[in-house]
Amino acid sequence: MADDIKAVSTEVVPVDARQPEAAVIERAAALLRAGELVVFPTETVYGLGGDALREEAARRIFAAKGRPLTDPLIVHIAQVEELERVAAAVPERAQRLAEAFWPGPLTLILPRGEQVPRLVTAGLETVAVRMPSHPVARALIRAAGRPIAAPSANRFKHVSPTTAQHALADLSGRVPLILDGGPTPVGVESTVVDLCSSVPRILRPGGTSLEALRKVLPEIEPPLPPRTTASDKREREEGQAQRSPGQLLVHYSPTAPLLLFEGEDEAQRAALVAEALRRLERGERVGILAATEDREALRPCEEGGALVRAPASLEEPEKVAAALFAILRALEEAAVDVILCRSFRPVGLGLAIQDRLRRAAGGRIIRVDPSAGATEGVR
Ligand code: AMP
């Protein structure tokens, strides 16, 4: 193996997602108590878990993922009482959010508790904490009897895993155990909210919508636009830990280049179809991610050999989110030369979808101007 990790054989063990078998959970919990790593399902994506209070376990997580030590980990808890073990203080705003959204896909940035090694927080004096709702995640954390640090169970910069098979593809030989609880229901990562800044702000949109958060904390700010790779690079060179590593512009990247079409619906659909037909004619293998509303218009592309995935309607961002990462991985595995992708409205989970697609595009966004009917973009 290229980096500094010992090869192990990886076992995939099925687990009942609703009523996890006690023996399976106990086996995984014993590994966590021994400082080893376990991949497990959460309601968002699969997590790569290790003891959050043990530096050596955190070190193993970074090594298995190939993740730079400047990217902090999210600490997962099973009971609110455990919050005191990991956070130095819990502001009133945080209590309100926790009460409303935990267990669930919401991560809170709080002042770091002394017991949490600095390696886990990438040297920051803040810690990211979340209480997952997935029965397997909850049972496992409870049985381990300690908070569990768990980033997504993918290799650094790859698409997050929503099935045990995705995690195996990325981490085979790098972790002893993967619990297979089937596909994860939400499909995108948690929403990260910073409660350590003067104004609470979303750092990463995810499984809990801005609209829902605002019903509890109306003053919450939407995410800032992604930083450029140039400014990220500068920060790294200056040796600073990133405030929010998911904010890297090129982060969720499938191996095939992804072109993202944005703009008025009809116009982006027409531009996508034209681009697909042009590429098919050149003999390229084309993958398309679209909505059911696009099906009709995409028929000529499909007949021309394009692989079309249209998981749901534009009105169903939850369904699109649940299918998104599996589709990107499937198209990548089909060895397409390019993935052409429509955009989804940034409403509800649509905000997280937009964020992940823009990052996957890494700047290859084609903004369609409806009046000129022309396409323009950075390629
Ligand atoms: P992952 O667990 O791989 O999905 O990514 C970790 C995410 O946690 C990043 O996108 C960050 O936004 C967030 N994060 C973790 N710790 C902190 C922290 N102390 N401050 C800000 N963001 C954090």
Ligand code: MG
């Ligand atoms: Mg991740």
